[in-house]
Amino acid sequence: MEINKSIEIMKALADSSRLQALNAIMEKPQYVEEIANRLNLAVSTVSFHLKKLENAGLISKRKEQYYVMYSINEELLRLSLRELTSCRNIEKYIQDERMEKYRGKVLKAFYKKGKLTALPVQRKKKMIILNEFIKQFKSGIRYSETEVNDLIKQSYDDYCTIRRLMIEEGLVKRENQIYWLNIDKEEKND
Numbered sequence: 001m002e003i004n005k006s007i008e009i010m011k012a013l014a015d016s017s018r019l020q021a022l023n024a025i026m027e028k029p030q031y032v033e034e035i036a037n038r039l040n041l042a043v044s045t046v047s048f049h050l051k052k053l054e055n056a057g058l059i060s061k062r063k064e065q066y067y068v069m070y071s072i073n074e075e076l077l078r079l080s081l082r083e084l085t086s087c088r089n090i091e092k093y094i095q096d097e098r099m100e101k102y103r104g105k106v107l108k109a110f111y112k113k114g115k116l117t118a119l120p121v122q123r124k125k126k127m128i129i130l131n132e133f134i135k136q137f138k139s140g141i142r143y144s145e146t147e148v149n150d151l152i153k154q155s156y157d158d159y160c161t162i163r164r165l166m167i168e169e170g171l172v173k174r175e176n177q178i179y180w181l182n183i184d185k186e187e188k189n190d
Helices: 003-013 016-027 032-039 043-055 081-083 090-110 124-135 145-153 159-168 183-189
Strands: 060-066 065-072 172-175 178-181
Touching: 003 016, 003 043, 003 081, 003 090, 003 183, 016 032, 016 043, 016 065, 032 043, 032 065, 043 060, 090 124, 124 159, 145 159, 145 178
Parallel strands: none
Antiparallel strands: 060 065, 172 178
């Protein structure tokens, strides 16, 4: 199982009201009002909890005349705890999560009100910043030098340095003052 799905299921189960609703639905398919009455909760509260259970794939809904009936996802509930916690790609997930937090810290430190305040010295941080500029370019489109400068100037005045760094790092290619994304490099950065 993918780690994101496992986490979503465990979060959905980590609430007593959701567990009560799930247990009620395990007995028989029910509609929101029936569950709310049975659990002595507001319909809006039960709807909120059912949405969490549904998003996790633990229950499903179907329309029956005027009501929406909720029923259990038997296949998912048959999973053992071992199956639920044995996740593929856990190391990649943890690494990606750490990198995203680091990226956020770097962007917060170097951007103020959408403008780059300074270019970091450390290469790792500089690459994060350059990748932010690259997001403005579309794959397969050729840009004139003026267009490139205008895109960069929207968030940093020293467009020459950014343009040069994007070329040096192989993020963009240039020929006769025409620029385009380096597709090979773009795929590696995703």
